[in-house]
Amino acid sequence: MTPSPVPWLVLLRGCGRSFLLQASWNFERMQNLGFCYQLLPGLRRLYGATPPAEVLQRYTGYFNTHPFFAPWVAGTILRLEEQRLSGAAPPIDGADFQKMVMAPYAAIGDALFWGALRPLAAVVGLFLSVQGIIWAPLVMLILFNVPHLLCRCCGWLLGYLQELRSAETLQRLRLPDAAVWLKEGTIILLGVLCAMLAVRGCEHQELDALWGLVLLPVVLLFAGLARRGVTSLAMVVITTVSLLGLALVSQ
Amino acid sequence: MGISAYLTTGALAVLLGLDRTAFLQSMVSRPLVAAPLTGWLLGIPQAGLEVGMLQELLWLGQLPVGTVIPPDDTQVAIGATLLALTLDRLLGLHGMPAVILCVLVAIPLGQFGRYADRRARQANNSLARQAEVAAAAGDSRQIEWLHLSGTGHFALSGLVTCTAIVAVGTLLLYPLAPLLIGAVRETGLSLQYSFTLIGAAMLLGTLNVSRGLLLFGVAFVATLLVLWLR
Numbered sequence: 001m002t003p004s005p006v007p008w009l010v011l012l013r014g015c016g017r018s019f020l021l022q023a024s025w026n027f028e029r030m031q032n033l034g035f036c037y038q039l040l041p042g043l044r045r046l047y048g049a050t051p052p053a054e055v056l057q058r059y060t061g062y063f064n065t066h067p068f069f070a071p072w073v074a075g076t077i078l079r080l081e082e083q084r085l086s087g088a089a090p091p092i093d094g095a096d097f098q099k100m101v102m103a104p105y106a107a108i109g110d111a112l113f114w115g116a117l118r119p120l121a122a123v124v125g126l127f128l129s130v131q132g133i134i135w136a137p138l139v140m141l142i143l144f145n146v147p148h149l150l151c152r153c154c155g156w157l158l159g160y161l162q163e164l165r166s167a168e169t170l171q172r173l174r175l176p177d178a179a180v181w182l183k184e185g186t187i188i189l190l191g192v193l194c195a196m197l198a199v200r201g202c203e204h205q206e207l208d209a210l211w212g213l214v215l216l217p218v219v220l221l222f223a224g225l226a227r228r229g230v231t232s233l234a235m236v237v238i239t240t241v242s243l244l245g246l247a248l249v250s251q
Numbered sequence: 252m253g254i255s256a257y258l259t260t261g262a263l264a265v266l267l268g269l270d271r272t273a274f275l276q277s278m279v280s281r282p283l284v285a286a287p288l289t290g291w292l293l294g295i296p297q298a299g300l301e302v303g304m305l306q307e308l309l310w311l312g313q314l315p316v317g318t319v320i321p322p323d324d325t326q327v328a329i330g331a332t333l334l335a336l337t338l339d340r341l342l343g344l345h346g347m348p349a350v351i352l353c354v355l356v357a358i359p360l361g362q363f364g365r366y367a368d369r370r371a372r373q374a375n376n377s378l379a380r381q382a383e384v385a386a387a388a389g390d391s392r393q394i395e396w397l398h399l400s401g402t403g404h405f406a407l408s409g410l411v412t413c414t415a416i417v418a419v420g421t422l423l424l425y426p427l428a429p430l431l432i433g434a435v436r437e438t439g440l441s442l443q444y445s446f447t448l449i450g451a452a453m454l455l456g457t458l459n460v461s462r463g464l465l466l467f468g469v470a471f472v473a474t475l476l477v478l479w480l481r
Binding site: 019020022023024025026027028029032033034036037040043044050051052053056057060064067068106110114115118119121122123125126129130134136137140141144145148180183184186187188189190191192193194195196197198199200201204205208209210212213215216218219220221222223224225226227232233235236237239240243244246247248250251 | 283314315378380391440442453454458462
């Protein structure tokens with residue numbers, strides 16, 4: 001049986017399904033069902049309305065990677081399945097490829113999207129909100145979702161069109177370096193934001209703005225505590241109780 | 252305050268709650284978006300924006316990686332915004348001090364969201380086991396159905412968490428808010444800004460950058476000096 005290439009409409013359905021990757025996230029197999037769910041329109045095109053049990057079993061095993069990078073894996077696997085069915089020996093088995101790349105892709109995605117871009121978008125959003133800009137949440141959403149949607153949709157297409165070469169494309173993008181730059185940008189913006197709040201606080205108390213420097217060691221102390229595992233809830237409780245206690249005493 | 256406010260909040264708790272894990276993950280579930288959206292729909296956009304600003308950075312450093320489940324800041328944001336409306340309508344308290352009280356009450360209850368989320372994921376374990384059987388039988392339609400039904404568990408988790416925050420928050424705030432509102436007003440901007448500064452410190456502590464403290468310090472001092480000289 002020589003399969004016809006997967007049509008664009010089916011690829012589009014697969015891309016749409018990637019947004020539901022984690023709909024049934026579970027502790028035992030994590031994203032396994034979501035991954036299979038994304039592949040199913042393509043597998044039905046290749047194998048007919050009812051893909052064989054062995055194919056379904058191959059893609060309902062353990063799977064866990066960063067959700068925005070799962071389409072990169074799924075696209076490649078769909079192409080490998082297509083090659084296998086056409087009789088051309090694929091360079092690697094789909095399930096083996098899946099096991100091989102899910103951890104590195106997860107590391108790249110976690111560092112870039114959760115560790116760098118999400119904090120940057122949030123700090124930019126907060127910075128604009130503090131300036132009284134009502135559209136700040138929208139700016140935050142755009143800043144995060146343009147790269148997010150590009151990664152999901154282009155990753156799915158590149159995975160299918162370039163198959164194993166998509167991993168090289170990903171490597172050429174130097175995303176771990178980009179993550180470090182974004183984190184540094186976030187920290188600088190955070191410093192600017194905190195200084196602005198410190199100056200505003202001083203002006204409100206009719207103090208010289210230089211008194212705001214006192215806040216720097218306080219923030220650094222809290223950052224040190226955070227590194228030692230003290231939770232934000234504990235810090236909020238301690239700070240609130242202290243400030244409210246002082247206010248009640250002075251009343 | 253009519254039933255429509257509760258229904259709107261419930262619908263948002265489900266829809267925005269799904270964005271956290273089950274669907275899209277587009278950040279509409281972040282407090283800075285979820286709270287203003289809730290506030291806008293409830294007719295208190297300013298209070299919503301204030302809730303979001305107070306809360307955005309607090310748990311941002313906790314990454315949703317692997318089996319790690321951060322506190323449910325989405326439901327805290329939605330719940331705190333509804334609590335702000337409740338305080339306004341029941342006790343006539345509004346403005347930033349009232350918003351701060353609502354956030355203070357809602358934040359600890361965010362831990363309940365962790366428990367609810369864990370239960371949803373545990374419930375999904377059975378879906379994965381059923382899917383194994385369906386795969387062995389070659390039933391791909393059943394796999395799709397099982398997968399999509401997982402969203403129901405996450406939706407329920409969000410709704411239960413938001414309900415708990417609003418119910419417990421209302422019970423606590425009704426007697427406590429009139430007693431504490433004066434002290435909160437007395438703190439001026441200190442308490443308000445402490446949320447952002449703690450959030451910034453948490454983020455600084457969790458962002459793994461080799462010269463992070465130096466960059467932060469230089470940016471802080473340089474900005475402060477520029478503003479001082481202005």
